Amino acid sequence: MLLNVDQSNPELESISSLQITTKVNNNKMASKKIRTAQIRLMSSHQEVYEPCDDSFALVDALLADCSNLLKHCPALCMEIGCGSGYVITSLALMLGQEGLGVNYIATDINPHAVSVTRETLNAHGVDAELIITDIASGLEKRLAGLVDVIVVNPPYVPTPEDEVGADGITASWAGGENGRCVIDRILPVADHLLSEKGWLYMVTLTANNPSEICLQMREKGYASRIVIQRSTEEESLHIIKFWRDSDIEVFKNEKVMTEKSVPARLMDYVLTQFPLFSFWRSSDSDNKLIQRNPVHTDLDAKDLLRIQFHPVSHSLQSVRYENFDLWGTLGIMSFCYKCS
């Protein structure tokens, strides 16, 4: 059973000094202090986005997921829109370099940003391949399916369309309608470049409608979760992680029953079968959840309930429930129950 309820982690502030024990290189257990880029070593330029709350939130999300990333053993990592280089430098410090078999590529449409990233990397003694290009233009053909980790802090601020991709620093925040203009171009490219085991980490703003982004990625076979959610005075940020989920692929090919077509009797049966449903029903501690999400009576359009039956015996095989409507309070809530 899988239940993802991620909330921003109050302990994160202390994570940068976290000690993690990892298997390094020749299987020796080593205790390693995790480092990220340091502001005093950052280069800057008036036309380049300086590390901000969104940059810090993304790096904190990578830190929060650091032990998974180390186990993931990525060979190629990539950042789209590297700006000052704060994120790609932090990632390189966290995961190591060539000797550990990790290589990095970063792109930006702003030539000044790429130069600043070069200086920031140098100042930290790490390296990445840098390319001035629009998203990943020029790489799509040969890099397809090879990238194990992609990180993106895109221009996400809702603006007039004509500011999108403008020269200099405007391109760092201008996101067009709902701030989705560049994001919607990045997602299919990321899907194309990611390897089978690939992960994408992306910053989004509430105005970008992150739940819809997740549903859209779901159609492409990706599961998602919020790694960090953070509200600042001006904005509420979500750092979302996407990965290919074989369950989703499977479900795509199965007969899928959604919400209202589920007969009440069947739902009752399902409810008696699964402890989690009863947890949900009886959880008085979160009335909001119960009100917004009365599982067995009227699932609303944002709930997806997928029930899978055995093709021959018609016995119940699995139930998957996802709700994309609880953003802002709980993150995506989803679980999958496979009957053995």
Next chain:
Amino acid sequence: MRLLTHNMLSSNIKGVTNGFPLRIEAEKVVEKTVEMNPDFLKKMFDKIQWKAFVDGSRAMGFTELPEEVDSSVLESDEFLSRFHHALLELHLEEGALVCPETGRRFPVNKGIPNMLLHEDEV
């Protein structure tokens, strides 16, 4: 820019069908020593388009790669160290990448290729 990256780059001009490999014009090449990781090299060996790689390394002044290879070469330490050197230690610092179909030059300055297109190329 490393030859690893060169091997992953194609001309992105609209309408170009054979945009790979970009021809390297080298004005300045630098070498930076990095630690070798045989597993990474073995993983990349399958992904590299060998002819483009050999031609690229020649253009950068390194001529010690075999023209023809099959996976048995991976057994040889000598091969691995040459492969490592050409793939990760040679950097095109100044020069250009030339589209094989149109001849358009993408400049490389301070090791950074600029693949941005003019308005009439997108």
